[in-house]
Amino acid sequence: MDRQKRISSLSIPQSVAGGSAVDNNVSLKEMMDNMRQEFTDQINDLKTSMSEQAERINEQAEQIKHQAERIDELADEIKHQAEQIKDLEAANANLSASDKKTTAILQHHSTMLHALHRRVLLDDARALIASRYGFPINELRPGGQVVAGKPKTLQQLVRDVCSQLTKDNARWLHDDALKMIFDSSSDTLCLGGGCGSSCLQGGIGFSYQRPEFVCVANSNLEGGSLITAFWTSRYFQYD
Known part of the structure; x- marks a missing residue:
């Protein structure tokens, strides 16, 4: 648009139309020089503009190249992180499996310790009864004595001990x-709250509940009545 304005401004002077031949030649030469200068300026402007555009294109190309390199770096980082995630997931799976195995082992050991602790408490109770009432320890086991040519049964042993207990102790024992204290067979080690066959005397199941209580006996007899037997430091004190 500027070019058209500049060209239109280069109109033939009035002196060319009505002047002498010399004047006309001078005027035409000036007009041609002006037009040549004008075109030269326009060409230079275009060259400058094109050069600036080329520089901007080069800068953008460099930026694109840098961004492409950064994208490649990010892709490598993502790939590396994905590998790390897989490694962590595998390690977590191994830890989870190991944790389950360890938990199972601990539960098994806890169950065994629970049963052994119960048996120790019962053996301590038997030792205290033997010491307090003057029974030989070997007699406080089924078969430890012979009655009428036969080993004394658990029921006979319990009856003999009950006859010797004081009134206060008889209330709790x-x-x-x-029966549970004196029955020392292998099945008396109750596991996980359940009991072996020798612990199920007359449908009664015993299980150790807390350290201060030797046992809690749930009976299915007599309409589901609850029989509770305690042996604590309150009733049997160590000397």
Whole structure:
């Protein structure tokens, strides 16, 4: 648009139309020089503009190249992180499996310790009864004595001990508690709250509950009545 304005401004002077031949030649020469200068300026402007555009294109090309390199770096980082995630997931799976195995082992050991602790408490109770009432320790086991040519049964042993208990101790040491204390067969080690066959005397199941209580006996007899037998430091004190 500027070019058209500049060209239109280069109109033939009035002197060319009505002047002498010399004047006309001078005027035409000036006009041609002006037009040549004008075109030269326009060409230079275009060259400058094109040069500036080329520089901007080069700068943008460099930026694109740098961004492409950064994208490649990010892709490598993402790939590396993905590998790390896989490694962590595998390690976590191994830890989870190991944790389950360890938990199972701990539960098994806890169950065994629970049963052994129960048996130790019962053996301590038997030792205290033997010491307090003057029974030989070997007699406080089924078969430890012979009656009428036969080994004394658990029921006979319990009956003999009950006959010697003081009134206060007899309140807490029921027959069922004494059966559990004196029955030292292998099945008396109750595991996980359940009991072996020798611990199920007359449908009564015993399980150790807390350290201060030797046992809690749940009976299915007599309409589901609850029989509780305690042996605590309150009733049997160590000397």
